Amino acid sequence: MSNPLLRVDNLQAFYDQSHILQGVSLSVNSGEVLSVLGRNGAGKTTLLNSIMAILHKRTGSIIYGDQEINKLPPYKIAKQGIAYVPEIRGIFPSLTVRENLEIASRRGREGASQQQWTLDSVYSLFPHLRERAQSGGGKLSGGEQQMLSIARALMTNPDLLILDEPTEGLAPLVVKEIEELLTALKRQGLTMLMVEQNLGFATRLSDQIVVLGKGRIRWSGTPELFSSESGIQRTWLGV
Numbered sequence: 001m002s003n004p005l006l007r008v009d010n011l012q013a014f015y016d017q018s019h020i021l022q023g024v025s026l027s028v029n030s031g032e033v034l035s036v037l038g039r040n041g042a043g044k045t046t047l048l049n050s051i052m053a054i055l056h057k058r059t060g061s062i063i064y065g066d067q068e069i070n071k072l073p074p075y076k077i078a079k080q081g082i083a084y085v086p087e088i089r090g091i092f093p094s095l096t097v098r099e100n101l102e103i104a105s106r107r108g109r110e111g112a113s114q115q116q117w118t119l120d121s122v123y124s125l126f127p128h129l130r131e132r133a134q135s136g137g138g139k140l141s142g143g144e145q146q147m148l149s150i151a152r153a154l155m156t157n158p159d160l161l162i163l164d165e166p167t168e169g170l171a172p173l174v175v176k177e178i179e180e181l182l183t184a185l186k187r188q189g190l191t192m193l194m195v196e197q198n199l200g201f202a203t204r205l206s207d208q209i210v211v212l213g214k215g216r217i218r219w220s221g222t223p224e225l226f227s228s229e230s231g232i233q234r235t236w237l238g239v
């Protein structure tokens with residue numbers, strides 16, 4: 001059996017008086033991709049923000065490797081080897097592509113067990129970013145920004161990459177590029193936890209699918225099983 005790299009147990013999360021996540025448990029195995037699917041407002045971003053301690057009004061257990069991380073601040077969680085590509089891509093518009101990457105690399109950690117990413121190895125994976133190295137972050141297209149956001153995450157040398165809707169708002173050709181890219185990262189052994197609304201994209205990339213609805217896990221299983229669950233898809237995803 002594969003062993004979990006990340007284990008979330010009975011996670012409850014709150015915004016003021018709203019009880020958003022109501023006992024979410026999941027685990028992401030080393031080297032695998034887990035996708036969380038769900039409608040708008042289901043609590044997907046809240047789940048990722050809770051894991052990263054960006055939202056800290058939460059209870060439950062979050063174990064990474066063999067360490068409980070639910071008391072750590074976001075920067076310490078990042079130092080443990082978790083990189084987050086948020087929905088709002090979070091690149092610096094006034095810095096160049098290269099500067100954005102260099103800053104991210106300083107925020108990373110030493111002694112990572114995965115591949116040690118450098119400017120050069122990131123540029124070979126994203127040749128387009130090399131061409132745009134001197135362009136301002138704010139001048140990039142949506143697709144380029146998403147690429148840069150993923151590239152920045154890699155520069156921290158993560159063992160776990162967390163992505164919030166990496167294909168949102170992107171043209172089909174760019175979505176295809178992102179899929180190829182994440183497939184290549186998966187092949188290199190990178191573990192990923194991803195939130196997606198694009199079912200085809202998520203099922204092709206994932207080893208496990210989790211359906212989140214109104215703050216609870218409504219279904220989980222393999223992509224193969226998920227494809228035959230038309231009832232679940234209709235009820236919780238509206239497809």
Ligand SMILES: Nc1ncnc2c1ncn2[C@@H]1O[C@H](COP(=O)(O)OP(=O)(O)O)[C@@H](O)[C@H]1O
Pocket residue numbers: 015018020038039040041042043044045046047
């Ligand atoms: N900052 C916030 N303050 C209060 N409620 C929020 C906030 N962010 C999200 N919510 C609410 O939490 C629920 C889950 O939101 P979210 O996690 O963003 O869903 P998803 O990412 O699945 O679309 C929604 O009902 C949303 O209105």
Ligand SMILES: [Mg+2]
Pocket residue numbers: 044045046087164
């Ligand atoms: Mg969201």
